Amino acid sequence: xxxxxxxxxxxxxxxxxxxxxxxxxxxxxxxxxxxxxxxxxxxxxxxxxxxxxxxxxxxxxxxxxxxxxxxxxxxxxxxxxxxxxxxxxxxxxxxxxxxxxxxxxxxxxxxxxxxxxxxxxxxxxxxxxxxxxxxxxxxxxxxxxxxxxxxxxxxxxxxxxxxxxxxxxxxxxxxxxxxxxxxxxxxxxxxxxxxxxxxxxxxxxxxxxxxxxxxxxxxxxxxxxxxxxxxxxxxxxxxxxxxxxxxxxxxxxxxxxxxxxxxxxxxxxxxxxxxxxxxxxxxxxxxxxxxxxxxxxxxxxxxxxxxxxxxxxxxxxxxxxxxxxxxxxxxxxxxxxxxxxxxxxxxxxxxxxxxxxxxxxxxxxxxxxxxxxxxxxxxxxxxxxxxxxxxxxxxxxxxxxxxxxxxxxxxxxxxxxxxxxxxxxxxxxxxxxxxxxxxxxxxxxxxxxxxxxxxxxxxxxxxxxxxxxxxxxxxxxxxxxxxxxxxxxxx
Ligand SMILES: Cc1ncc(COP(=O)(O)O)c(C=O)c1O
Numbered sequence: 001x002x003x004x005x006x007x008x009x010x011x012x013x014x015x016x017x018x019x020x021x022x023x024x025x026x027x028x029x030x031x032x033x034x035x036x037x038x039x040x041x042x043x044x045x046x047x048x049x050x051x052x053x054x055x056x057x058x059x060x061x062x063x064x065x066x067x068x069x070x071x072x073x074x075x076x077x078x079x080x081x082x083x084x085x086x087x088x089x090x091x092x093x094x095x096x097x098x099x100x101x102x103x104x105x106x107x108x109x110x111x112x113x114x115x116x117x118x119x120x121x122x123x124x125x126x127x128x129x130x131x132x133x134x135x136x137x138x139x140x141x142x143x144x145x146x147x148x149x150x151x152x153x154x155x156x157x158x159x160x161x162x163x164x165x166x167x168x169x170x171x172x173x174x175x176x177x178x179x180x181x182x183x184x185x186x187x188x189x190x191x192x193x194x195x196x197x198x199x200x201x202x203x204x205x206x207x208x209x210x211x212x213x214x215x216x217x218x219x220x221x222x223x224x225x226x227x228x229x230x231x232x233x234x235x236x237x238x239x240x241x242x243x244x245x246x247x248x249x250x251x252x253x254x255x256x257x258x259x260x261x262x263x264x265x266x267x268x269x270x271x272x273x274x275x276x277x278x279x280x281x282x283x284x285x286x287x288x289x290x291x292x293x294x295x296x297x298x299x300x301x302x303x304x305x306x307x308x309x310x311x312x313x314x315x316x317x318x319x320x321x322x323x324x325x326x327x328x329x330x331x332x333x334x335x336x337x338x339x340x341x342x343x344x345x346x347x348x349x350x351x352x353x354x355x356x357x358x359x360x361x362x363x364x365x366x367x368x369x370x371x372x373x374x375x376x377x378x379x380x381x382x383x384x385x386x387x388x389x390x391x392x393x394x395x396x397x398x399x400x401x402x403x404x405x406x407x408x409x410x411x412x413x414x415x416x417x418x419x420x421x422x423x424x425x426x427x428x429x430x431x432x433x434x435x436x437x438x439x440x441x442x443x444x445x446x447x448x449x450x451x452x453x454x455x456x457x458x459x460x461x462x463x464x465x466x467x468x469x470x471x472x473x474x475x476x477x478x479x480x481x482x483x484x485x486x487x488x489x490x491x
Pocket of ligand 1: 119182183184185186209211254259287289317318319320325328329330
């Protein structure tokens, strides 16, 4: 029973040391107080202090030196500069995607590549043993039910479990408010189909999740791109300007750990955004697929739905980033206005979601293993993301910019303006490294000098070498650009 207090104490100490490092009280490379010193100064046990140091070590913030003690890492993440925020005005346009996107998708899913282009987490971080155990215990009697169709709205126990986890985010969400879907993709698709018709205009963030662009093209929608800040999300002032001159039918935003930016919209901005859209009666679909992937906060970030007073926010999510992407289980909380239309679309397209897959996740949640799994996963992705950021600082040219996220597993990296991320993407493939070139995250050809690096896989020597190779490729391109520039000046 003493575990939570113990956990709380070491975490508190780790947080305090971390904030001292970030504020510069402890400098890069400086020796930290020894465990014995802290033990005699503070009323804390040796094991609590040891645990705090181990936690900081896993994020790469400090390092242990044999027979010498703990030191602040010699490279400080404080040196990281976030990318500038370019507010490029955009007009509504059709979504056209080049053949490039297929090549990017193939590279991301190719198991022979170092998966820096992927936004998924490694299966090594998923509770594979637990799922194996559950499958082994299925009886023939149970299997009869599992081979039958599910209700269109989904397994009642799974909806109850999701409602329990959503408790208090918006008040009063119950199982009847939830529709289970084939991943977050189907949840977003159904919401779009319930609100928009082909040719209608949807406001999206720029940059955005490139999978959405494929979806929006196949639904025949027009899009208008709203400049999105690398730290704070959608720029509300820019959105307001767009709404004054463009008939926007709905918005699709990702306020929590946005893909690809990693941006987390603060609560006051969420409220301001929902107030604006409520006032103009514009529905907003929020993709919360990364909402549970926070590093530090004591609880998950809030939903736009929490601020909704007009039943105009439709929340979508799934277990794909945190538990089991292959089971394809997601959900929508569409509100009363759109729920029936969504169920009609689902019944007429995919009919229902896999009964077996829903039952497995429902059981995993009801056995109480989920929170433990999430705690471990959050620690792992934070550590991997920080270590990757460190490696980028070490190996990429000095003018590289990136914002360290507060959750999720993505780093959005700005390279020198003269660098083409498509060139780097192609050169990296030849070294069996996949990355996501920034251009595929926008319909207006922006972000040509950005790349997205995924940190969902354990950080190994191979990862470090991969980042080093990318740095060398970028350097090579930079030098070529400089020498070409010199040649054209001389000619
Ligand atoms: C931001 C975002 N939304 C939605 C999806 C799709 O999720 P799912 O696999 O649950 O359909 C992804 C997958 O990469 C994503 O990154």
